[in-house]
Amino acid sequence: MYSDEIHDLVYEAYSGLSSAMGAGSQFYDDGQLEQLPEGARQWALGVGNPVSHAGLAAGEHVVDLGCGSGVDVLLAADRVGETGFVTGVDFLAEMVDRGRSFARAGGFDNVSFIQGEIEDLPLPDDSADVVISNGSINLSARKSRVLAEAHRVLRPGGRVCVTDLTLSEDELPPQILTHPSAWAG
Numbered sequence: 001m002y003s004d005e006i007h008d009l010v011y012e013a014y015s016g017l018s019s020a021m022g023a024g025s026q027f028y029d030d031g032q033l034e035q036l037p038e039g040a041r042q043w044a045l046g047v048g049n050p051v052s053h054a055g056l057a058a059g060e061h062v063v064d065l066g067c068g069s070g071v072d073v074l075l076a077a078d079r080v081g082e083t084g085f086v087t088g089v090d091f092l093a094e095m096v097d098r099g100r101s102f103a104r105a106g107g108f109d110n111v112s113f114i115q116g117e118i119e120d121l122p123l124p125d126d127s128a129d130v131v132i133s134n135g136s137i138n139l140s141a142r143k144s145r146v147l148a149e150a151h152r153v154l155r156p157g158g159r160v161c162v163t164d165l166t167l168s169e170d171e172l173p174p175q176i177l178t179h180p181s182a183w184a185g
Contacts, residue, residue, distance in 0.1 A: 003141035037106035043069035046134030048163025051075040059083040060129040065118040066136020070099030088113045119145040126155045
């Protein structure tokens with residue numbers, strides 16, 4: 001499959017969501033879930049909890065690649081405090097709007113949500129201390145480009161914390177490798 005086809009499949013799968021089951025909430029402890037505004041928990045679509053492993057500190061600037069509705073953005077914002085800032089980037093306007101809504105509802109002033117591609121981040125060089133991502137890089141057909149962009153926006157000494165799904169393509173038959181559901185789900 002071509003990268004444009006994969007992009008379109010992922011777009012169709014996620015833009016059509018009008019409600020979510022919150023299966024990703026299983027990766028967060030009760031204290032983290034209680035920090036989220038009403039309704040945000042069911043939009044936890046990730047496959048892990050990068051915020052718990054990123055070692056975030058007060059004052060840091062964090063970028064969340066493929067932030068979805070912003071669950072990890074909000075949790076990271078709490079960790080970096082008033083002197084820190086978190087930027088969530090997602091290619092779906094619906095998810096960016098949802099993240100902004102949850103941020104307003106929760107009173108988070110140290111966050112922003114930007115619609116953009118994680119393969120071409122709309123952020124300046126050397127602007128982030130930490131890049132996180134939760135189940136989004138696997139959805140890109142250009143994973144090496146995503147990692148290059150993460151490197152570009154990181155300040156010297158910055159760090160990356162990713163939770164994601166990985167498979168060896170050598171172990172999968174072609175009918176699965178080329179199936180739309182395998183790329184979008």
